[in-house]
Amino acid sequence: MKVLVLAGGLSPERNVSLSSGAMVCQALRERGHQVALMDLFYGLDGALSGENLYVAPIPESFKRVAREAPDLEEVKARRGGGPSAIGPGVFEMCAGAEVVFLALHGACGEDGRIQAALDLLGVPYTGSGCLGSAIAMDKDLTKRLVANQVKTPRWETVTVTRETLEELVERTRLPVVVKPIASGSSIGVYIAKSKGELKKALEESVKLGGRTVIEEYIKGREIQVAVLGGRALPSIEIIPREGFYDYANKYQPGAATEVCPSRIPKEWEKAVGDAALAVFHTIGLSVYARADFIVTQEGVPYFLEINTLPGMTPTSLVPQEAAAVGMDYGKLCETIIQISMEARKERL
Structure with a gap:
């Protein structure tokens, strides 16, 4: 081909x-x-x-x-x-x-x-069509559409400017996660547990355009689930060696421990898989994607975001999840193409 x-x-x-x-x-x-x-x-x-x-x-x-x-x-x-x-x-x-x-x-x-x-x-x-891709890229719109399907942390979407920054710092209840509304790879993402950290995060948000999601911080385990061809693959747990799963920790070998399949109870695995599929179908995605969750100590998955073209680098997660069901990297690439060709025929 x-x-x-x-x-x-x-x-x-x-x-x-x-x-x-x-x-x-x-x-x-x-x-x-x-x-x-x-x-x-x-x-x-x-x-x-x-x-x-x-x-x-x-x-x-x-x-x-x-x-x-x-x-x-x-x-x-x-x-x-x-x-x-x-x-x-x-x-x-x-x-x-x-x-x-x-x-x-x-x-x-x-x-x-x-x-x-x-x-x-x-x-x-390859991947999802134009409408599903556009929706998934907008973290606020995605949350609005799926909030009645899955649990998601409380959030507020704001436009941060030099004039509004101080007011946002004063009225925001900590701790929170600050992230750009339309970005990935944890670029511009900060966990703020103090007003000083929040101010610094919001200052960075201004540099990235200002449109920002301020999200309730949920303490728990970081579990991610790939969807491929209409089914959830085995989940993967991310355990950074220090800090959180930011840009550097994602792409530097050895910066994080990645456990696949996740060492979680079967009912937790089913819950995150079902939640990933619910988000995938609700916003009209096709072929493949990767959904990110925080799972609390009670086993409750909180949906964070979904990526329609997840990474395929040497340290990326979807290839690891595919390998857990016996699919090597080359076969995964061919499978993505095959499913995509079928989706384009159906205009998905």
Whole structure:
């Protein structure tokens, strides 16, 4: 099969995406597919042209995720000016492939816009459709839609500005989790247990655009569940060696202990699996996703968010959950493509 893997782009999760894309490209090539890896933002700008991209070596630097998120202004400067978030030749390359494997994360990749563009081009792609992707990217809207289906921490969505910051600090009941309304990989996420920590978190929120979810802090175990092809995979428990499961702890080998299947009672496993499926279906997702929960000591799962294009890096969680049911990385990639092709036929 002729597959174009789209990665990179202008999201703060750019480096994670490049790592996902490199691993997917390598795995599918090893299984005999004709595969090209393309950066959504750079496109063919200064790169090998057209069909040569299908035999180009995969940069080793893509496979590792740096400890810090990228400087997007520096990324933009490397391509030069222009307002487009999509590089030259991208859509032409998409149209020439049998399927586009979306290894994108965050804005312009996971928020439904690229899915809508590919729908209009008539090009099949992996993962959920444009509407479900757009909903899932908005943490506030997702919570509003699923709050009567699953338990979720109390939350408030605010626009943080220099003028409103102090008032928010004074009236917010601690402890809370502060997170951008539309971001992933724990970028911009802070746990605030004091007014000083809250103020610092909100100051960072202003830098990220201001639209922010302030969420009740729930103490418990961090359990994540992947959904693949309409069923919940075995859950995985995340135990960071220090702090919480932030950007650095997610992508640096050894920074967190990941236990799969989770060592939890069967009834807890069923509860988180059922909750993941409820969220998945309520917001109209398809193919695969990963839902994040905090499970209290009483075994009550609190839904946090769902990711429609979860990471496929060497330390990512969905491949570990698939392995727990006997599916290796390459087979997982092929399965995602197969289910996606069926979903596109059904316009999901």
